[in-house]
Amino acid sequence: MSVAIALFTRDLRVHDNPVLHAASGADRVIPLFVLDDTILGSRFNRPNRAAFLADCLRDLDAGLRGAGGRLVVRRGDVTEEVARLAREHGAAEVHVAADVSAYSHRRENALRDRLAAEGRRLHVHDAVTTAVPPGAIVPDGRDHFSVYSPYFRRWSATGKRAVLPAPARLALPRVRQGGLPRRADICPGGEVAPELPEGGERAGRALLERWLAGPVRDYGTARDDLAADGTSRLSAHLHFGTLSPTEVVVRAATGSAGAAEFVRQVAWRDFHHQVLAARPRAASEDYRTHRDRWRRSERDFTAWREGRTGYPVVDAGMRQLRREGWLHNRARLIVGSFLTKTLYLDWRWGARHFMDLLVDGDVANNQLNWQWIAGTGTDSRPNRVLNPLLQARRYDPEGDYVRRYVPELAEIAGAAVHEPWKLPAERRARLDYPEPIVDLREGADRFRTARGKRAPARVS
Template identity: 55%
Template sequence: MNTTILLFTRDLRVRDNPALEAACAGGQVVPLFVLDEAILSGPHAPPNRVRFLLDALGALRDSLRALGGDLAVRRGDPAREVARLAAETGARALALADDRSAYARRRLAALGDLGLEVSAHPGITIAPPGGLTPATGDHYRVFTPFWRAWTAARHRPVAGTPGTIRMPPGVDPGPLPRLAELTSGAPSPDLATGGEPAGRRRMAAWLDEAAADYDRARDDLAADRTSRLSPYLKFGCVSPLELANATPEGFRRQLAWRDFHHQVAAAFPDLPRRDYRPRGGRRWNRDEGALAAWREGMTGVPIVDAGMRQLRREGFMHNRARMITASFLTRNLGIDWRSGLRHFDEWLADGDVADNAGNWQWVAGTGNDTRPNRVLSPLRQAARFDRDGEYVRTYVPELADIAPSHVHRPWALPAAARRTLDYPPPIVDLEWPQ
């Protein structure tokens, strides 16, 4: 009987998994996940994502066992571990999800040298990177025409979930490592639980309770009406296609932005490192003290500090707060967007290379924004999207008892009241005309 190794990468689910569907149709399947030493030893394996990954792998193993299979877990180089498992099982084919990041392409090239029949299947994004191209050029550089093409495209059908998985006998699944074996740091205290079941519960609750109100309330920081599905999309615990099929247009547009950044990163692999659109040799400030205050949520600007503290507490930040904090770092402090990207990458459970870099460059004016000089005033943003200061009071407890009229400008309090606050003054002057 034919045997296929199914290499899971960023598609840690059994529902709507085209690679799983194709592998099961071919005969026996050996599901495999390789804890890649090249990633674990680098900057892209911080505690929040490692713990979320381990949650997802445990849930995936349970789901595969319920279908009669299992998940083989190995640690090392993916090509070497696939070759070893192919020799043990007699597998002649390899299936995996198609990924176009620079690292994924190097991995695919190494897998292609093993002599196996390799097939890459869609599923990480809705529109595969490179699947939509303009009349001239290899990718869309502006979102609006990409959005038009994305909405007009005929996307693939949802893949079926196998009724059973046939594994060859004798495959040692191997243990799932403990968190302490993979990282020395501690995850955020309020980090969400990873895995397909948790992701599907979150998706179902959001669709039932908040999706219909998304367009109106998505920027309301205190209301917290966003889906919070981004880490489940990052790890493929929920299908972006299934989600798009069930959500209103405003949210589908956000999923299209995700696809947009992936196609930009596929065409410009240096997106996390180099300006996509250089802006005349702009010089960035090298102010380590200001950068440290920003990282710690101690800038003295409440709306910025609230976002940065939410990031550390939850491994997540509201999207509007991401824009505000990123604009403050690059525009108000004049600090290089790459410093902000690295900090977000350290803490975000949903830290995806394409999305993180694409959004940072958009805010910094070096990316795909058609208005590169756009500046988001933190005070205006606070007045519009945290009108009563509830978001700030949630994450900056020093200001919990401040009246709404002063919570975003505590420096405007009378001197006697300011002296009782254990909160710093702003590190930049924001009292220009807003």
């Protein structure tokens, strides 16, 4: 009787899961998730993602039980726990998804060496956490694409693997399950965002069905509208793998202009993964350095982090992040530009804060998106500055987004909410809202000077 282990990492689903599909070819399969002590003890383990992960694991167990299986949970060192379970049950093969972080590479190598030493084999499956595997498409003479447009052209022309069904039947050996963890078991202490979305494959698939049933058609025109929130909100499910990026891309390819633009945005995720796979140090070091001598103002950083900068659209974004554990993509660009280019504070400060709160916090996408907006990453216009007032007028013209998240300004009608300092002094004095912490022109001039006069800031 053959036994295989399906080791879940960031692929917490039963539908379209090559890891589970391959492992289920054995007579008996052990679906395993290891609460990794290395990750649990790191800064990456934060309350919002812990709560979402606990939802995902409960739902994954339910999905496996629907096929006659269940999720086996262990806690400790991944290599030790997998090797121990393989010995106990005579598993000849372990299946796991490929990933791109430096830690996942170390984990994969340690697993491969340990299993090989015991006469077992590790199978690493591509196109599980991305639609196109990192390294599958490369430009001539280089190991990765550093510019998105040519990458996307090749990505679009690359065939995607077939979408796999959920296993109809799973047979397990007699194995101790181990308890499904609660959020507090994963990350003791800390507050969870009050409007954190529900985790798990069922929630993710329901969200996908609603998105594809209609809203995706308007994505091209609605995606930047802050108040309308015409986005899919699938990012957390893609991060935890409760949805397959391959299935999302294949099913979204409906022919509408909105769907095409949505697929283009999903491809950015693959783009960042292939950059990080080739340049793992980009998680903490400039991908393209300008030798910035970033300011170190705790006062300004605290005002930004708490949503008290005096610029309503910036503050609305930062408060949405704290309330929901998620942030609209246009707002991410606005608050990121404000921190790195208007305040001229280190992008790593912003990236750490986002990773503390984002339920979709992903090393590749978070760090490389921060580098893009800071001008140290893959942006072909590294010195562009997003003026928060111009951005607010363009993407929140009536101020509805600001009023939703900044209640101090809720009674200011229309676009006037974006410039409360222009209100009469008597009315302004009644607002519990700060004056702007920086003059936008002075901030842009400081950034232009820091980057050098030959690289003028471009304000938009």
